[in-house]
Amino acid sequence: MRDEQNNWDNIIEDTEEYRDQIATVDHEGKRIWIYPKKPQGRYYNARTWVSLVFMAIFLIMPFIKENGEQFLLLNILERKFVLFGLLFTPQDFHLFVLATLTFIVFIILFTVVYGRLFCGWVCPQTVFLEMYFRKIEYWIEGDANAQRRLDNGPWTAEKIRKKALKHIIFFAIAVVVANYFLAYIIGMDSVLQIIREPMSEHFGGFVAMLVFSGVFYLVFSRLREQVCTTICPYGRLQDVLLVKESIVVAYDYVRGEPRGKLRKQNTGTKDPVTEIQSAVGQAPASTTGTTGETPLGDCIDCKLCIAVCPTGIDIRNGTQLECVNCTACMDACDAVMDKVGRPRDLIRYDSMTGIKSGRRKIFTPRVLAYTGVLIALVVVDAILIANRGIVETIILRSPGQTYQQKDETHLTNLYTYTIINKSTEEIPVQLHLVSPEGKIQMVGQEPGMLEKGTKKQGAFFVELEKDELAGRKTPVVIEVLSDGKKIDEVETNFLGPGKRQHQH
Numbered sequence: 177m178r179d180e181q182n183n184w185d186n187i188i189e190d191t192e193e194y195r196d197q198i199a200t201v202d203h204e205g206k207r208i209w210i211y212p213k214k215p216q217g218r219y220y221n222a223r224t225w226v227s228l229v230f231m232a233i234f235l236i237m238p239f240i241k242e243n244g245e246q247f248l249l250l251n252i253l254e255r256k257f258v259l260f261g262l263l264f265t266p267q268d269f270h271l272f273v274l275a276t277l278t279f280i281v282f283i284i285l286f287t288v289v290y291g292r293l294f295c296g297w298v299c300p301q302t303v304f305l306e307m308y309f310r311k312i313e314y315w316i317e318g319d320a321n322a323q324r325r326l327d328n329g330p331w332t333a334e335k336i337r338k339k340a341l342k343h344i345i346f347f348a349i350a351v352v353v354a355n356y357f358l359a360y361i362i363g364m365d366s367v368l369q370i371i372r373e374p375m376s377e378h379f380g381g382f383v384a385m386l387v388f389s390g391v392f393y394l395v396f397s398r399l400r401e402q403v404c405t406t407i408c409p410y411g412r413l414q415d416v417l418l419v420k421e422s423i424v425v426a427y428d429y430v431r432g433e434p435r436g437k438l439r440k441q442n443t444g445t446k447d448p449v450t451e452i453q454s455a456v457g458q459a460p461a462s463t464t465g466t467t468g469e470t471p472l473g474d475c476i477d478c479k480l481c482i483a484v485c486p487t488g489i490d491i492r493n494g495t496q497l498e499c500v501n502c503t504a505c506m507d508a509c510d511a512v513m514d515k516v517g518r519p520r521d522l523i524r525y526d527s528m529t530g531i532k533s534g535r536r537k538i539f540t541p542r543v544l545a546y547t548g549v550l551i552a553l554v555v556v557d558a559i560l561i562a563n564r565g566i567v568e569t570i571i572l573r574s575p576g577q578t579y580q581q582k583d584e585t586h587l588t589n590l591y592t593y594t595i596i597n598k599s600t601e602e603i604p605v606q607l608h609l610v611s612p613e614g615k616i617q618m619v620g621q622e623p624g625m626l627e628k629g630t631k632k633q634g635a636f637f638v639e640l641e642k643d644e645l646a647g648r649k650t651p652v653v654i655e656v657l658s659d660g661k662k663i664d665e666v667e668t669n670f671l672g673p674g675k676r677q678h679q680h
């Protein structure tokens with residue numbers, strides 16, 4: 177009977193650990209607002225530096241220009257893309273498909289190897305929320321407990337002042353972010369034009385700015401971690417991407433369990449356990465409920481790792497969908513371990529396999545192999561993009577036409593051409609017949625100067641001697657020259673009368 181009771185207790189305990197809803201939603205489906213305690217520690221400091229670099233790049237990039245083009249522009253409205261100074265037009269669609277495929281493979285491999293490293297360190301959502309908006313909130317409203325008190329308290333003048341100040345600053349930052357966001361789409365010049373000129377002349381642009389500002393404000397002031405846990409497709413994919421060898425923020429259950437509160441020591445000095453527990457607003461630890469029969473692990477169950485988590489989870493329950501690998505729990509637990517005199521890294525970057533086997537090996541052969549594949553893919557893409565021609569040439573034989581007899585010995589074919597200048601500067605272009613021997617006779621003008629990002633269309637005859645023909649269809653190679661230098665080459669066919677007619 178006693179055994180049955182114990183089993184039942186275990187079942188209840190297990191069930192309590194199991195969640196069938198995200199940590200920020202209660203059983204009634206209502207949002208649980210998270211008040212994460214301000215993180216402190218080496219990872220948080222490192223992330224602060226990374227966020228400063230990120231912010232500098234984000235703010236400076238739209239002002240960098242090469243040959244008059246913004247260094248990075250993703251103008252989906254006009255289907256014009258400039259990536260690191262290289263202009264891509266709709267004609268480069270194949271490169272985009274390839275780049276997209278590489279990107280997808282890259283994401284899969286990167287996640288399989290490094291887990292959600294991207295989310296924690298460079299995702300704009302995490303960087304803006306944790307490193308800027310949240311820091312402003314700590315500065316104005318204080319740490320987690322003070323924020324909780326303020327929210328639960330009555331609307332005093334102090335509360336109104338703090339809330340108003342916070343939301344004004346939040347909205348101002350949202351406006352700046354929205355303007356920059358637009359600058360990456362329509363270009364900084366256009367954004368500045370919208371700002372400088374009367375609103376009536378750019379009503380559409382002004383509305384877009386307002387909508388983007390409103391969206392960013394809502395995301396960072398209200399939606400927050402919900403973006404990562406319920407909206408972001410990358411976050412939702414973690415379930416299928418992570419494997420046991422993926423490097424994630426992980427709790428070392430082998431070392432930490434069975435967890436248990438530390439026994440208070442009567443040394444007369446300041447007690448670290450009480451200090452930690454008062455930091456998270458817990459009742460002091462029991463002086464007895466510690467070891468029992470089983471020796472305890474290193475986790476003192478102070479719950480500081482939960483208190484700092486911006487998604488409200490307990491990482492000791494294992495890898496969870498909500499974990500954005502922000503490292504706050506790693507810093508928090510390191511501080512606790514320092515205080516109680518135990519080694520750091522009870523929560524650390526590691527794989528499930530690494531934790532189970534007790535061997536912390538991040539760069540396993542598999543990781544190295546995947547990293548190699550990643551590098552190879554990126555290099556192939558870079559080579560393809562670097563060797564991309566500066567013009568795109570389309571030469572087609574005029575539809576519905578065969579060959580024309582010019583004289584006794586010569587035949588001609590009529591062709592149409594389209595040359596697109598994909599470079600970021602104006603270039604002269606000229607067509608030249610390479611093989612077989614013959615000549616090109618332009619209909620009207622030569623293509624001449626071609627402005628950046630524009631195309632020229634026209635027609636020309638290719639004139640060949642009958643003796644040069646290889647049959648009904650003779651391969652023809654035409655070069656596109658710029659200042660005498662070959663910049664493109666096109667192969668097409670020259671239509672002739674065919675061998676028998678020719679001989680006749």
Ligand code: SF4
Binds near residue numbers: 479480
């Ligand atoms: S912070 Fe560390 S010691 Fe405290 S509960 Fe979390 S894992 Fe255990």
Ligand code: SF4
Binds near residue numbers: 481485489491504505
């Ligand atoms: S579990 Fe740790 S790493 Fe994951 S979101 Fe929470 S604090 Fe960040």
